[in-house]
Amino acid sequence: MLARSYGYWPPVEADIVKLVRNCATCAQQAKDLLCACSAVSDEKTELQSWPKPLTPRARVHADFAGLLDGNFYLVIVDAFSKWREIIQMNPITTSATIRVSSKVFAQFGNPKTLITDNDTFKGGLTKLKGEEPTAEALQAFLAAHRSTSRPSGPNHLSLAENFLGRRIRTGVGLMIPSSKDSRGRRDTKMKGQFNRHQGAKACHFDVDDAVFAKDYRQVQTIWTPGIMARRLGNVMYHVRCGNALWTRHATS
Secondary structure, three states: OOOOOOOOOOOHHHHHHHHHHOOHHHHHHHHHHHHHHHOOOOOOOOOOOOOOOOOOOOEEEEEEEEEEOOEEEEEEEEOOOOOEEEEEEOOOOHHHHHHHHHHHHHHHOOOOEEEEOOOOOHHHHHHHOOOOOHHHHHHHHHHHHHHOEOOOOHHHOEHHHHHHOOOOOOHHHHHOOOOOOHHHHHHHHHHHHHHHHHOOOOOOOOOOOEEEEEEOOOOOOEEEEEEEEEEOOOOEEEEEEOOEEEEEEOOO
16 A cells, blocks of 8 residues: 555556565564464454544553563554554663653643553564664654555544644655645635735835835834835845834835
């Protein structure tokens, strides 16, 4: 899903599968997972699932993951969007956990319910760490995890879209040339509509032009004669009125 959101060619899935199969670290992790699963007893217990929350921060799960390369990690997961915060923790003391959790909650708001639940990311991080140090691999993992669309998630959107209400810009996204900024087009259109409806016209002054500027120091604003001293932008100027230098809009 992440690859399709940035580009597509007919054998894209096959090429990705081929790339993963040729990844030695990925193969090792898959082998370890298979061995671990085969050692588990066939006897199963009933599945107890949490009810699906309706909004972000309604329920948050937190637990520790590790050891991985001698480090523990505090994993905090929003149950609605599946947005994850992963923080390296050494040592994993109560005071340190409270301090780090408080920082996350200060950024995104306190959850209605906080649950301690295991949500491992060790496999994905270990696969990435084959080419990057652990700290860099963690950031790469989070960026990919948060920007990938989830067919099984709310609205089939990415974690970032469900949690933040927008997509996050990634390194892959920056590689794709974009058309002219849509917001810029909207601003240009709005500017044109305003000028047409209001009959607005361009107003330009040169240095040393004699002008009148509004004096806001008085209870009732009055126009004061002055000399144009400097142009600051398209519509902003420095106007010298007596010994004072005022900053004024072209209309004031």
